[in-house]
Amino acid sequence: MATEGGESGRSAKHVRVLMYSHDGFGLGHVRGTQTVANALASNRPESSIVILTGSAIIRTFEFRTGIDFVCVPGVERAQGSGVCTSRTLNMSIEEVVALRRALFLQTAETMNPDIFIVDHKPSGFWGELVPTLKLLKARGCYIVFSVRNILDREPHLFLPEWNRDGAIESLERYYDEIWVHGVEEIYQPFAELPISAGLAERITYTGYLRRELPQVPINKIFPSIARSPFILVTAGGGGDGEEVIGWVIAAYEADPGMELQALIVFGPHMNADHRRGFMERIQRHPKLDAISFDTEVEVLMSKATAIVAMCGYNTFCEILSFDKPSLIVPRRRSRKEQLIRATEAERHGLLSYIVADESGHDPLRMATALRALSKQKSPSSVRIQGLLDGLDVICKSFSRAVAADRRDLTLENFKISKDVSLGAKSA
Known part of the structure; x- marks a missing residue:
């Protein structure tokens, strides 16, 4: 590793990694970043990893030693309208983005990372990362775009947003590598993009990110329902989980002969009024129970007989990792990522899915699908090359990037040029 200007050199093992997690509107991206960061910290224990994020709950997750955060003011999107606002500050979205942009740039300037890993948005939210990308590219930092295998929506729907933010231009100009967290056989997210x-030669299909069971305190108390065979019903962050939870509850109400009990996990972002209404119905049913949220939901997944969930990326990885028969109710509003993932996964025999039809959310139709889980094969019955190799491939790529010393860290390179400082794309 090259020597820092004016300071003693870093050791060959001491790698500085800066990560950007587009926090936005749920748990998915933060949890994906957590998984990658923990794998890199395990691979290089002497590393220092800083995550740039606006997530309000990132510190509730378990991170390895050597990982810390720079938390900036958060943004959120109003459901239905798509309008973005500040999560907590009484400032315009333009002012918040300008503040975030400055904090990201200053952190990169001070930390001077060897590797910069960007999740989900190549230019950041509203192009806020462009000045940071310019600075780090000029310094010889290795820059990686780390992305799920499905880019939110069909290309004709998200390309206008990417064009507005200069995303493809950023990918072409600044990025050394793209890690696609999936397998080419199932989906190729860049196939229809104008790149x-x-x-295209910089794209690496890593495989999905295998999940391991977290360390759980000895005195952790699980719901009593988890002592017997049960179906785990999870809505992820819960911000838009009313459909799956409401449909499952209705199925149990309509079919009293359901054999397996069900444990429902609402998620921290579920609307409080919806949660109260669901709890009233759950408390009246002897085969249903619920909890608000569990940061170690993987343990409940490993204990469950089967899983009912939406089809967010992290949930899908957990289903594969813990090898559970699963029924999916994919989100279909505004974004088709989950529906695409569910359709492709069912086509390969990895799970089954159900969506409302012309009759709506028929409780007996859901009950039939729940009963069928007992006969459904587990994902491991399907053989797909490299399906869960994601973290191994990422760590190998990371090691290659570390070994390739491309820096010219003279004192002059440590100064933010006027072009970089003022180069931010207007919000």
Whole structure:
């Protein structure tokens, strides 16, 4: 590793990693960043990893030693309208983005990372990362775009947003590598995008990110329902989980002969009024129970006989990792990512899914699908090359990037140029 200007050199093992997690509107991206960060910290225990995020709950998750956060003011999107606002500050979204942009740039300037890993948005939210990308590219930092295998929506729906933020231009200009967290056989997210042949050559399909059971305190108390065979019903962050939870409760109410009990996890972002209404119905049913949220939901997944869930990326990885028969109710509003993932996964025999039809959310139709879980094969019955190799491939790529010393860290390179400082794309 090259020597820092004016300071003693870093050791060959001491790698500085800066990560950007587009926090936005749920748990998905933060949990994906947590998984990658923990794998890198395990691979290089002497590393220092800083995560740039606006997530309000990132510190509730378990991180390895060597990982810390720079938490900036958060943003959120109003359901239905798509309008973005500050989560907590009495400032315009333009002012909040300008503040975030400055904090990201200053952190990168001070930390001077060897590797910068960006999740989900190549230019950041509203292009807020462009000045940071310019600075780090000029310094020889290795820059990686780390992305799920499905980019939110069909290309014709998200390309206008990417064009507005200069995302493809950023990918072409600044990024050394793209890690697609999936397998080419199931889905190719860049196949229909207007990217150059050179950029296409930088794409690595890593495989999905295998999940391990977290360390659980000895005195942790699980719901009593988890002592017997049960179905785990999870809505992820819960911000839009009313459909799956309401449909499952209705199925149990309509079919009193359901054999397996069900444990429902609402998620921390579920609307309080919806949660109260669901709890009243759950408390009246002997085969249902619920908890608000569990940061170690993986343990409940490993204990469950089967899983009912939406089809967010992290949930899908957990279903594969813990090898559970699963019934999916994919989100279909505004974004088709989950429906695409569910459709492709069912086509490969990894799970089954159900969506409302012309009759709506028929409780007996859901009850039939729940009963069928007892006969459904587990995902491991399907053989797909490299399906869960994601973290191994990422760590190998990380090691190659670390070994390739591309820096010219003279004192002059430590100064933010006027072009970089003022180069932010207007919000």
